[in-house]
Amino acid sequence: MQGAGRFVFAAALVLPLLGLAESPAPVALDGEFADPFVLRDGRAYYAFATSARGAHVQVARSFDLAKWTPLPDALPELPTWAGRDASLTWAPAVLQRGGRWVLYYTARHEASGFQCISRATSARPAGPYVDDTSKPFVCQLALCGSIDPSPFVDASARPWLLWKSDENSAACAGKSRIWSQPLAADGLALAGEPTPLLTTDRAWEEPLIEGPSMVRRGGRTYLLYSAGWYESAQYSVGWASCDGPAGPCKKMTLDGPLMKSSTTLLGPGGQELFDDADGRTWMAYHAWTAPNATYAAGGARSLRFARVDLTSGVPVVTPEKL
Numbered sequence: 001m002q003g004a005g006r007f008v009f010a011a012a013l014v015l016p017l018l019g020l021a022e023s024p025a026p027v028a029l030d031g032e033f034a035d036p037f038v039l040r041d042g043r044a045y046y047a048f049a050t051s052a053r054g055a056h057v058q059v060a061r062s063f064d065l066a067k068w069t070p071l072p073d074a075l076p077e078l079p080t081w082a083g084r085d086a087s088l089t090w091a092p093a094v095l096q097r098g099g100r101w102v103l104y105y106t107a108r109h110e111a112s113g114f115q116c117i118s119r120a121t122s123a124r125p126a127g128p129y130v131d132d133t134s135k136p137f138v139c140q141l142a143l144c145g146s147i148d149p150s151p152f153v154d155a156s157a158r159p160w161l162l163w164k165s166d167e168n169s170a171a172c173a174g175k176s177r178i179w180s181q182p183l184a185a186d187g188l189a190l191a192g193e194p195t196p197l198l199t200t201d202r203a204w205e206e207p208l209i210e211g212p213s214m215v216r217r218g219g220r221t222y223l224l225y226s227a228g229w230y231e232s233a234q235y236s237v238g239w240a241s242c243d244g245p246a247g248p249c250k251k252m253t254l255d256g257p258l259m260k261s262s263t264t265l266l267g268p269g270g271q272e273l274f275d276d277a278d279g280r281t282w283m284a285y286h287a288w289t290a291p292n293a294t295y296a297a298g299g300a301r302s303l304r305f306a307r308v309d310l311t312s313g314v315p316v317v318t319p320e321k322l
Contacts, residue, residue, distance in 0.1 A: 029060060029068050034301040035091040035148075035211070035270040036284040038065075039101075041125045043277065047284065047303060048074060048103075051089040057105060059126050065276070065305060074127035075103065075120055081135055083108035088115065091211070093272065094125065095151035095159060095187045102187040103129040104149035104161065109136055114145030114171075117163055119188065138181075138190070140165050144172040150272065151187070152180075152214040152245055159183040160245040161190070162212040162223075168200070175200040176208040178225055180245050197223065197249045198240060204228075204256050205238065214245060215273045217281070217310040223249055224283075224315070226269035227257065230301075233293045235267035236260040237285070239315055252314070259285075259317050265304070266293040268319075273308060281308045283317060 034050040045065055049058040056075040060068035078089070090106040101122050109116040116139035120129035138146045138161070145166040152160045160182050167174035181194040200209045204227065211226035221242040228234040236257035242249040252258075259268050266288040273283050283306045292299030309316040 029303040031302060032300040033058060033303040034286045036286055036303050037091075037093040037150075037272045038274045038282070038284040039094045039096070039125055040274060040277065041096075044125075045276075046094075046125050048092040048094060049286075049303070050091055051086050054086050056086050056089040057092045057103070057127075057129070061126060065282075071126050072128070074122075075105065075129050075131065077131070078107055079118060079131040079133050081110060081133070082118070083110040090115070091148045091270070093150050095153075095183075096125070097159070097185070097187045099123065100186075101125050101127075101129075102151075103127070104137070104151060106147040106149065107136075109139055109145065112139075112141055112145070114139070114141060114169075115147045115166055117146050117149045117161075121188070138163055143167045143174075143177075144169045146179075148211045150211075150213045151183070152216075154245050155216060159185070159187050160214075162197075162214055162245075164210040164212065168208040176210060178209060178212045178223070180212075180214075180247070182245075195246045197242065197247045198225065198251065200227070202227075202238075202251070202254060204236070204253075209238070211270050213272045214242070215281070215310075218313070220310075220313060221245065222310065222315060224258070224271050224273070226271065228267075228269075230267070230269065231294050233261045233266040233288070235269045237269055237271050237317075258315060259306070259319075262319075264290045265319065266290050267301075268304070270301070281310060282306065283308050 037048045039046045055073045059074040062068045088108040092105040103120045116136035120131035122129040143165040148164045150162045168176040178198040182191045223240045237259040238253035240249040268287040271285040286301040306319040
């Protein structure tokens with residue numbers, strides 16, 4: 001997904017200078033907080049988001065999903081291979097492996113000029129995360145780069161990584177695809193070979209698909225994805241049914257999206273699923289607030305939540321205002 005040069009917390013500009021004990025009072029995340037990922041650790045929820053105003057990875061903590069405490073940049077330093085432009089750090093996602101957390105994110109590969117995926121580790125869910133890589137983790141240079149990483153753990157507890165190849169970029173001028181590949185048990189290395197799962201092939205998806213997120217419920221594997229142009233009211237969410245994380249996957253939203261713009265909510269996307277402490281499934285996503293669906297118009301992609309019911313085998317999404 002595309003980054004933006006905005007920021008959700010005015011107070012966060014000074015947070016790197018403060019200790020956690022001096023964090024500001026909880027706030028609602030109603031400013032720029034794009035491509036959200038929510039991780040639950042005990043009673044606490046941690047929300048991560050695409051870069052804004054100098055923070056490589058935004059992060060905040062909540063105990064009720066309504067009020068959030070902003071925390072310091074989850075990724076204070078980028079690896080040596082990455083460009084220094086903080087606004088090009090996108091779509092973070094976190095996988096817990098034992099007592100360590102692995103952060104996957106998108107950054108600019110300075111040598112090629114493409115966006116590529118990296119990984120960093122921390123002993124705490126909120127970070128700080130340290131990236132010790134000397135090259136990108138996933139970087140399909142022949143396909144103009146790789147973005148939007150999302151981890152998934154299958155029924156046998158094996159971790160996988162999903163992402164999007166950036167083939168829709170001007171340098172490739174092709175159709176973007178969603179991919180998956182198994183990870184090593186610690187989440188720090190790739191295993192096996194990448195498999196393409198979906199491509200852009202429906203009219204409502206144009207000009208691209210991106211932002212994969214996968215979940216398994218009741219013996220079925222669901223793949224949700226974003227489609228359309230991110231800075232517009234046409235951005236939306238589709239889904240596919242998969243035999244497993246390596247596919248094959250069958251698109252179920254053929255003639256229109258699962259979730260699209262409503263009267264006040266424009267361009268929903270960047271979705272990730274998670275369970276709350278009571279076992280209920282939620283979708284974290286971002287959306288514009290009508291009537292402004294562009295940055296030029298003063299809009300922001302803010303954090304939203306929806307309840308997701310998968311008991312019928314078809315996702316039923318109910319947006320909620322917390």
